[in-house]
């Protein structure tokens with residue numbers, strides 16, 4: 065079956081605001097290649113947390129499209145990123161997902177770089193060889209209060225600094241550097257990454273699909289079309305949010321909504337939201353999953369600080385634990401969703417928390433979401449699929465994601 | 480200052496297990512005099528902890544001796560079937576800095592830093608399902624085999640175990656009474672002792688001399704059906720191997736613990752009968768031995784360990800020879816070295832006993848795990 069060549073420019077130009085995207089955005093190779101080049105090649109991506117590399121010499125690797133990347137903590141405690149490509153004959157320098165090393169040594173011919181990427185040693189290269197011309201190539205990295213973002217562009221979007229400045233006070237109280245990764249689960253969704261992201265940006269599907277997640281979420285936080293039955297509830301919810309925000313802000317926990325998902329190159333949104341029942345955590349009981357809190361919050365019921373970034377992440381920060389998600393496209397039809405659960409690094413498994421209880425809600429939710437994404441992806445391949453309208457009440461953030469994506473592509477792809 | 484540790488609440492679920500390679504602080508809660516020069520030190524964890532390990536594994540003590548931090552590995556003599564304490568059994572060694580320090584200084588109530596269990600030598604991981612075992616030990620090499628035996632007896636595993644221990648004299652037999660009790664409690668467990676000499680115990684009526692082929696055939700006639708685990712000073716283990724090989728034993732069923740600092744040091748000190756310091760001046764340098772390649776070479780400072788190995792024709796993975804690349808990284812089984820590295824190794828690896836032989840000069844005899 066041969067497909068007609070896709071004209072991305074045309075597709076971008078005819079996208080209808082308020083509607084889902086046309087099929088080729090979800091399943092054509094050309095669009096996927098363009099996504100990797102422009103979206104994942106030129107924006108800041110969330111790839112991990114400081115506790116992925118807790119000590120000097122600890123490294124992690126991540127693959128973005130065809131680019132192997134290496135993230136390492138140097139001897140001064142600073143986290144750095146490099147292209148994980150040896151300057152000799154290109155071998156990957158670090159070959160494991162995670163590890164720890166003195167210097168960076170290529171396994172092929174032992175070219176040896178220090179943690180700043182400087183080539184220290186290369187045998188048999190002769191007198192004229194100049195090691196200083198063969199440093200590991202650096203990758204831009206920003207550590208946002210413990211969340212690690214990288215950018216593969218030569219000149220990364222500068223407005224990311226606004227994200228850093230805005231978000232640092234929100235995230236810092238949760239002390240990521242003082243946590244450990246209690247669990248990490250990678251799932252691969254058989255679907256396009258944009259479907260994964262769109263699915264994340266709405267809770268229209270929550271009532272029907274997420275019995276575990278919705279235990280701790282207020283139904284009114286999902287957004288409702290105005291109607292006589294729900295107006296009163298909606299109003300009460302908004303009152304409560306106002307009241308809690310005032311209380312939390314007074315304790316030094318920024319809570320107010322900030323939303324620039326589609327108004328900035330480095331689009332993001334955040335808000336601290338009350339949780340239902342005990343109000344402590346996204347668990348099946350809504351009580352803390354970990355007895356040792358992340359910091360001395362006084363009260364564990366500080367709701368959940370949510371943080372969404374374009375193009376590839378979302379995060380929930382609670383008093384007792386943090387859940388972070390990064391989305392990495394593997395092909396037009398396959399997407400890696402990497403979830404990490406962080407707890408206080410002094411918390412003892414089996415004593416202060418169990419992994420089972422900690423991960424119960426999001427494990428269930430992730431697998432439900434995987435099903436939803438995979439089903440949309442299958443449907444998008446039908447010749448009868450056509451873009452459908454988003455709800456103006458519960459899918460406003462989906463529209464912002466799509467709008468951001470279309471605008472970024474239009475700008476970057478040229479005419 | 481001594482704080483008392485609260486006892487665990489045995490009606491509750493067990494606390495979390497000890498993790499390999501993880502630092503912990505333990506408190507010495509008991510010291511037993513086993514023989515005139517052997518003591519057992521019993522430890523409990525300060526954090527609630529269930530000590531999980533394979534019988535035969537060792538822990539690493541981090542001690543502060545005269546203002547210097549030293550790390551030493553000791554095989555656990557305790558058994559994981561009694562998970563609330565661990566113990567090590569240490570023999571005084573003439574000139575042995577750490578073992579003598581433990582004997583003379585460590586008191587009940589003292590806190591000690593330890594690094595969780597490691598080591599490969601365990602019948603429970605190497606041959607868990609063998610129906611019959613032959614445990615051979617000499618001197619303080621008894622500890623890993625005692626740990627394995629205690630676990631079997633505690634579990635009433637009903638394995639057929641012959642425990643054969645060699646000692647200088649009857650008063651040097653470590654755990655003599657307990658071995659008798661174990662033999663009485665468990666029909667499949669038998670033990671025998673071989674002493675070099677009767678010593679003060681003039682009516683000693685057991686085996687005399689050194690382990691030999693006829694002795695082995697007498698004590699464990701079905702030795703060919705047994706999985707053999709051996710631990711003791713290097714000359715002892717060499718002798719055992721010779722005996723077994725001369726009898727045509729299938730050496731794939733032979734396992735030895737070449738690790739213990741204690742037994743190795745004891746061996747060299749016992750055979751040389753001179754303080755270690757004197758060996759420095761001998762003109763042909765220090766002895767450098769390798770556990771896996773069965774090679775012994777000498778290494779005269781300032782020659783590096785890597786250079787000595789290479790001169791002896793050994794193929795040793797290496798590249799920079801300047802302590803940069805880490806390619807030569809090797810576990811130091813025993814001995815001390817002077818290492819000037821260039822970033823090819825991290826402090827925590829050094830703490831775990833790794834060195835870079837390309838930039839290490841021996842300060843004593845050295846055994847490398849290669």
Ligand code: FES
Nearest residue numbers: 150152153170173
């Ligand atoms: S490719 Fe890295 S050293 Fe040769």
Ligand code: FES
Nearest residue numbers: 798800802805837
């Ligand atoms: S050979 Fe490079 S560190 Fe030893």
Ligand SMILES: [Fe+2]
Nearest residue numbers: 263269274433
């Ligand atoms: Fe969902």
